[in-house]
Amino acid sequence: FAETLRGLEASHICQSLSFHSFLMLPMQRVTRLPLLVSALLSRLPEYSDEHITARECMESLNKLVEDCNEGARSAHRTEELVNISKQLDFRDMKYIDIVSPSRWLVKQGDVVRVQWKDTNESVRLTFGKRNSKQSLVLFLLTDLLVITKKKGDDKFAVIDYCNRNLVYISQLEREDSPIPGLPETNCFPAWLTLLQNNLNKTQEMLLYFTTEKERSTWMSLLTSAPVQTCYWFGGRTPGNKPGLKRTTQEK
16 A cells, blocks of 8 residues: 555656645645635625625635634644653553543643752752752643653653642742752742642642743743742741742732
């Protein structure tokens, strides 16, 4: 079949067009029909029966094109989720089938997580502790945030996930002193809190983005509430615990 298809595509009868080009023709013709009817409308008497019929036809065609576009968009979203699902490795944690007609990928992006060693807590901001940095890839779906780390060219190990409506993020501003472990440049930190992660526990992470625009985009996507801004002044732990002052600013 493949050999025959290549022969047909190379034929002068097909004008060297690929099979995919012919599959696209019906869709392209549907989108051109409203333009044809619109040209007819401009040449018909405004209150004639033909004009009324053509206008009704125009409305039906526009609805058809809208349905076709929505179907194509839905198919693309589903295909994208299927590909992402094949790339995710949930390892020992509870598996989630992310492919759903009502779900699609909102955003995918890189971020760096900062952790302090010799502690089992999510983050302990203590001077003198050795820190480690972990490159992560975030997958934000319509109803789910999946946090992963890259394990190959096309594979991602899932380290945590949380329902989107149970994710809290706040930007972090360094005022009086630098936060230990964070770079001085190209670093725009934020607190990420999973109120109910894959273990039904609250998990906090100190993350930083490499551009302010990227941080702002993620904060806009992850919260519809006023942006929370934290000011570090040399304390110990995240959240509203001693050492971290949280204020609310409208953005």
